[in-house]
Amino acid sequence: MxxxxxxxxxxxxxxxxxxxxxxxxxxxxxxxxxxxxxxxxxxxxxxxxxxxxxxxxxxxxxxxxxxxxxxxxxxxxxxxxxxxxxxxxxxxxxxxxxxxxxxxxxxxxxxxxxxxxxxxxxxxxxxxxxxxxxxxxxSVPARSRPARAAELDATLRALGWTAADLDPALPPHVAFGGNDHLVLAAASRARLADLDYDFDALAEVMRRHDWTTVDLVWRESPERFHARNPFPVGGVVEDPATGAAAAAFGGYLRELGLVTRPATIAIRQGEDMGRPSDLLIDVSPDDPRTRVTGQAVPIPR
Incomplete structure (x- = not known):
């Protein structure tokens, strides 16, 4: 055709x-x-x-x-x-x-x-x-569930993180918005910025659980988050902007009850790797689908 x-x-x-x-x-x-x-x-x-x-x-x-x-x-x-x-x-x-x-x-x-x-x-x-x-x-309907202890422990080892590096107010979840993503919330912006993980070990964990990325986030405010997305299963150390993870993150916020009325959430990604990206997600407590907005521009040859 x-x-x-x-x-x-x-x-x-x-x-x-x-x-x-x-x-x-x-x-x-x-x-x-x-x-x-x-x-x-x-x-x-x-x-x-x-x-x-x-x-x-x-x-x-x-x-x-x-x-x-x-x-x-x-x-x-x-x-x-x-x-x-x-x-x-x-x-x-x-x-x-x-x-x-x-x-x-x-x-x-x-x-x-x-x-x-x-x-x-x-x-x-x-x-x-x-x-x-x-x-x-x-997106397709997004959903989210708490991460299991074995999933979390193996991922933290591969990342070189500990439980103390996580924000206790934002619990680890496996979120779906077309693909599965493990969502881990860092306790500080500095922790998010310092990303040096075991590529092969994290890829093995992600393949075992069929995760597309690990969605590492830090909450600057209720309406603004920073994110990083390791993507070793795709042969890429890190994704500078991940719309599928943003869609899944909308389901995560809704599941945790952090969105009580229709809201627009800004996600800043790629900053720590020199490719700043801005994603907007619209999330409603009454709608399982996440709307993800952004621009795109041609890359000169």
Missing amino acids: TIDVTGTSDVEDRSETLPESRILRYSAFTHDPAGGNPAGVVLDASGLDGAAMRAIAAEVGYSETAFVTGGDAASRRFRVRYFSPLAEVAFCGHATVALAVALAERLGPGEIVLDTPAGEIPVSTTADDAGAVRATLT
Whole structure:
């Protein structure tokens, strides 16, 4: 099926590689290509199998690349798969934002729907007077449960943290917003900033429990958090902006009763690795879905 947003036919894609010009690069959750989280975007991957998409994601080298595998511009509905350099993931927030902005730049702002392995993801896109595009994705229903002692102990050992490094007011949970993420709240900003973990040990723990990232957070205020997301299972030391973890974090806040009315929460991520990123999440006590908002900008070649 041809996805008519590239101006070329799907015949070109029926190989295991793509011309460089067909791989778009965006940085998500930023207005500056030097910040945010880079994502690859392939607008027509209808002729690629999973192995080819994984190989392209590895060549691109970003934490994730989004591949449009079907759909059409007329309905503004598309099928999407996401690959890290090492494996397929069910859902990726920052690559979703990057893809939505790329589509809005070609089709015009408005509503689109993405059919992902995690479920249906509606995305609303808008453009300001300068043409900058902002995307708001609505996650699948988010949920959260307390972390088990064995899960927590193994993760703390791999991180080189102790129980004293955690904020007792924000208990460890495994949260879901399309993927599972272990949420650990640091007791101080300094603890969050000092991240030097055992890559292989943490990857082994995460593979055992099928976690996509470990979502390390610090609460600056009830409406503002700082975050870091180790991602060794994807072959990446750290994610500069993690929309899927932000969606899951919305479920975490709701489960803990920390959101008693509709609220917008700001998450600052990537600062400690030199790629500052800004994510906004809208959370309501009456709605299990989290809305995640951010900009994305093309990365100059």
